Amino acid sequence: xxxxxxxxxxxxxxxxxxxxxxxxxxxxxxxxxxxxxxxxxxxxxxxxxxxxxxxxxxxxxxxxxxxxxxxxxxxxxxxxxxxxxxxxxxxxxxxxxxxxxxxxxxxxxxxxxxxxxxxxxxxxxxxxxxxxxxxxxxxxxxxxxxxxxxxxxxxxxxxxxxxxxxxxxxxxxxxxxxxxxxxxxxxxxxxxxxxxxxxxxxxxxxxxxxxxxxxxxxxxxxxxxxxxxxxxxxxxxxxxxxxxxxxxxxxxxxxxxxxxxxxxxxxxxxxxxxxxxxxxxxxxxxxxxxxxxxxxxxxxxxxxxxxxxxxxxxxxxxxxxxxxxxxxxxxxxxxxxxxxxxxxxxxxxxxxxxxxxx
Amino acid sequence: xxxxxxxxxxxxxxxxxxxxxxxxxxxxxxxxxxxxxxxxxxxxxxxxxxxxxxxxxxxxxxxxxxxxxxxxxxxxxxxxxxxxxxxxxxxxxxxxxxxxxxxxxxxxxxxxxxxxxxxxxxxxxxxxxxxxxxxxxxxxxxxxxxxxxxxxxxxxxxxxxxxxxxxxxxxxxxxxxxxxxxxxxxxxxxxxxxxxxxxxxxxxxxxxxxxxxxxxxxxxxxxxxxxxxxxxxxxxxxxxxxxxxxxxxxxxxxxxxxxxxxxxxxxxxxxxxxxxxxxxx
Numbered sequence: 001x002x003x004x005x006x007x008x009x010x011x012x013x014x015x016x017x018x019x020x021x022x023x024x025x026x027x028x029x030x031x032x033x034x035x036x037x038x039x040x041x042x043x044x045x046x047x048x049x050x051x052x053x054x055x056x057x058x059x060x061x062x063x064x065x066x067x068x069x070x071x072x073x074x075x076x077x078x079x080x081x082x083x084x085x086x087x088x089x090x091x092x093x094x095x096x097x098x099x100x101x102x103x104x105x106x107x108x109x110x111x112x113x114x115x116x117x118x119x120x121x122x123x124x125x126x127x128x129x130x131x132x133x134x135x136x137x138x139x140x141x142x143x144x145x146x147x148x149x150x151x152x153x154x155x156x157x158x159x160x161x162x163x164x165x166x167x168x169x170x171x172x173x174x175x176x177x178x179x180x181x182x183x184x185x186x187x188x189x190x191x192x193x194x195x196x197x198x199x200x201x202x203x204x205x206x207x208x209x210x211x212x213x214x215x216x217x218x219x220x221x222x223x224x225x226x227x228x229x230x231x232x233x234x235x236x237x238x239x240x241x242x243x244x245x246x247x248x249x250x251x252x253x254x255x256x257x258x259x260x261x262x263x264x265x266x267x268x269x270x271x272x273x274x275x276x277x278x279x280x281x282x283x284x285x286x287x288x289x290x291x292x293x294x295x296x297x298x299x300x301x302x303x304x305x306x307x308x309x310x311x312x313x314x315x316x317x318x319x320x321x322x323x324x325x326x327x328x329x330x331x332x333x334x335x336x337x338x339x340x341x342x343x344x345x346x347x348x349x350x351x352x353x354x355x356x357x358x
Numbered sequence: 359x360x361x362x363x364x365x366x367x368x369x370x371x372x373x374x375x376x377x378x379x380x381x382x383x384x385x386x387x388x389x390x391x392x393x394x395x396x397x398x399x400x401x402x403x404x405x406x407x408x409x410x411x412x413x414x415x416x417x418x419x420x421x422x423x424x425x426x427x428x429x430x431x432x433x434x435x436x437x438x439x440x441x442x443x444x445x446x447x448x449x450x451x452x453x454x455x456x457x458x459x460x461x462x463x464x465x466x467x468x469x470x471x472x473x474x475x476x477x478x479x480x481x482x483x484x485x486x487x488x489x490x491x492x493x494x495x496x497x498x499x500x501x502x503x504x505x506x507x508x509x510x511x512x513x514x515x516x517x518x519x520x521x522x523x524x525x526x527x528x529x530x531x532x533x534x535x536x537x538x539x540x541x542x543x544x545x546x547x548x549x550x551x552x553x554x555x556x557x558x559x560x561x562x563x564x565x566x567x568x569x570x571x572x573x574x575x576x577x578x579x580x581x582x583x584x585x586x587x588x589x590x591x592x593x594x595x596x597x598x599x600x601x602x603x604x605x606x607x608x609x610x611x612x613x614x615x616x617x618x619x620x621x622x623x624x625x626x627x628x629x630x631x632x633x634x635x636x637x638x639x
Contacts (some may be wrong), residue, residue, distance in 0.1 A: 016556070023555045038518055039530070042510075043496040047539050061546050062564055065535035068494045069550060070562045077527070077559040090526045099515050100589035102381055102438040103374035103462050 024074060026067045034075045037095030041072040110196030113188075153178050372436050376593050380520045381457075384437040386413035388420070388444030394451050394474055395443035401477045401569040402441060405517070405547070407487040411435050421454050422579060424461045433461045438529040439516050449576065454514055459581075459589040466579040467509050472542065473572040484567050485531045485549055492550070497538030505578050506538055526570060527551070535562065543573040 033042040043064075052060045079090040111119070118125075131140040134149035141149035158170040194201045213218070221242075226232035237243060254263065360366035371379070383406050385399045403412045419427045420443050428440060438461075442454040449470060456466035477484070493514055500506045515535055530550060537544045547568030552560035581589075603615040 008576055024559050037521070038493065039490060039525070040493045040514060041495075042500065043494065044498055044501050045496070047496060047537060049469065049540065052539060057544075058546075058566070058570075061535065061544055062548070062566065063545060064490065064496055064537065065494065065533065065548055066562055066564050067535050068496060068535065069492065069548070069564060072492055072494060073550075073552075073557050073562055076525075076530070081527070082524075084524070087526055088528070090527050091524045092522065095521060097511075097514060098590055099511065099518075100457070100459055100464060100586065101591070102378050102459070104373040104588065105591060105593045106376065106402070300430040327415045 024070060026070050028067070028071070032068065034072065035096045036076055036079060037093050038097055039072070039076070039092075039096060040095075041068060041075070043068050110192075112192040113195070236351050374510040378593055381439050381515065381518075382407050382435070382437040383410040383439035383441060383516065384413065384431055384435055385410060385441045385443070386431070387416050387417040387495070388442060388452075389416055390445045391416060391443050392445045394471060395445050395453070397476045398451075398453060398474055398569065399441065399443045404477065404487070405491075406519075408500070409519070411437060421456065421463075421466055422468070422577060428456070428463060429458070429461050432458050441516075452576070453573075455516060456579075457512060457515055459585065463579070464581045464589055465508060465512065466577075467505075467512060468578065469543070469573040470575040471571055472574055472575050474569075475570045477536065477569055480567060482565065482567060483549075487530045488519075489529065490522065490525065491517055491534045491547075493517060494533060494535045494536065495538075499538035503538075505575060508578065508580060509575070510536075510557075517530070532568075541574065543571075543575065545569075545571040545573065560589065594628060630631070 028043070028045055030043075030045050033044065034040070035042075047064060076090060076093070079092065081088050081090045083089070117123075128143060130143060132143045132149040133139075134141045137149075141147060143149065153174050160166060160168075160170060164170070191201065209216075221241075225235050226237060280335075360369055379480065384582070385403050387396060387399065391399075393622075399412065403410050413431075417427060420446065421428055428442075432438065432440065440454075440456050440458070444452045444454075446452075449468070451471035451474070452468060453471060454466055454468045457464050493527045495510055497506075499509045513536060533548045533550055535546045535548065537546075548564040549567045551563040551565060552561055555561040603617075605613045605615075607613060
């Protein structure tokens with residue numbers, strides 16, 4: 001009896017096992033192709049068309065989907081798992097399906113001169129901490145940047161070394177040295193970029209660019225002219241080139257300690273002008289300027305508003321108080337007709353009174 | 359040219375990289391778009407939610423003829439996948455799936471919607487946005503037909519979502535099942551219910567949620583073989599670095615190799631046995 005019951009129990013257990021396994025097993029003629037990295041499965045088996053037509057379409061598709069999903073889930077449950085913050089997570093392998101990229105492969109950055117040197121010598125980059133202990137301020141400060149530790153330009157007391165000139169400003173000396181270092185760094189950075197992009201940069205002078213403006217060209221000419229041994233002194237002008245006047249300092253300052261009489265005279269003249277009752281503004285000049293401005297505005301508005309076809313240009317030509325310079329098109333005729341302008345006064349509104357130097 | 363750090367970071371985000379960003383999709387309508395097509399676009403937009411942009415206005419373009427406006431949109435919104443919906447008498451309920459490489463059209467496939475059941479027509483609880491779907495393709499047409507193969511590749515790319523190193527097993531809720539039968543392509547979307555089975559792997563039951571489409575393949579535009587090759591080229595830096603001096607034999611035993619300098623055996627320092635020391639005699 002006992003033996004039969006044991007056998008029965010064992011047989012029952014086996015049957016149960018088989019049933020349980022049946023619930024997750026799916027029979028397919030061909031194995032599916034899996035790509036767990038993409039959570040993708042591909043069933044190559046040709047679907048049973050007869051069943052498809054017999055059953056409701058959706059029902060057939062749903063049962064097919066259920067079988068395939070079961071197989072995919074079986075595959076995914078085989079992956080190694082780990083516990084991340086109370087959640088069981090399966091580690092996915094790399095996706096195997098070949099999919100095209102979104103953008104092309106990036107080109108590697110061109111290496112700088114230092115990087116090449118370091119590669120040559122085998123110098124490794126040493127990782128440095130961001131903060132450094134500053135003993136003076138007794139706190140952690142940045143290694144470099146705003147409010148850095150051991151900033152020698154920010155010291156309030158500098159001992160003058162014995163070998164230095166006592167009249168030399170040590171503070172400004174340090175600031176100047178820093179500025180030079182910054183400029184040198186910037187220059188090297190730009191040179192690295194130019195080398196990377198294979199742009200030719202001349203050693204001295206200006207780098208050529210396309211579409212230079214008038215001022216840039218003028219500057220280039222000036223630099224070229226003065227790059228001789230005698231700093232351009234004996235360099236003749238090109239045909240139609242004018243020597244630029246007013247070069248040099250734009251403001252002149254008298255020396256602090258010098259001829260006191262000239263300074264005294266200046267101050268007295270200033271006091272005289274303040275005393276005098278003459279007006280400080282040259283009235284005619286101001287009035288003419290205002291009228292010119294008004295005429296210009298009205299002419300601009302008339303041009304803007306849709307006037308009669310032929311008249312548009314003429315108005316704009318007449319609108320100018322002093323027909324100075326060229327005015328193209330239909331305005332040119334009337335503008336040229338007013339050639340009485342210039343020193344004679346375009347419209348002769350008021351007799352010009354020269355008030356004298358202020 | 360960036361003037362602030364923020365704009366610089368934004369532009370750097372859009373630059374080509376070794377490990378690329380998640381592909382974004384842009385969905386837009388053509389000149390004539392009827393209710394079906396608009397609803398279909400909205401449903402697919404909700405499937406792809408965080409990584410998609412939906413344009414509201416109609417754009418009167420034809421993707422198969424003029425690709426310049428597609429490329430312009432893609433550049434502006436940094437999207438490499440697109441879905442264009444339109445409707446006219448000759449091609450009713452038209453959807454064009456496509457993808458870009460370097461902001462130029464790589465391939466496009468036009469599918470016609472025969473039957474469409476929307477998300478809101480199926481009344482049950484749905485899954486949260488942004489879940490990575492399980493993609494299953496069924497049918498030998500996907501193996502044999504060249505166009506079907508390209509369609510498979512495109513649909514995987516479209517619906518894939520972000521590439522993740524690990525996935526929460528319980529969170530695999532969404533299945534997109536695509537079958538190719540009798541010249542038509544059936545797309546069904548199900549919610550996965552994990553039921554208890556005797557062993558560790560659960561039994562699957564499916565519940566239909568999301569949009570269901572019956573497609574017919576219409577036109578297809580493929581890129582040249584060279585363009586495909588360039589697009590599939592992977593950077594060398596991504597290849598896993600092989601560890602040298604490690605080998606595995608047939609039984610799976612791991613062998614390593616150590617390279618030593620030549621040792622002078624007479625100068626080796628071993629344990630000293632004082633008793634054996636030569637006495638100074």
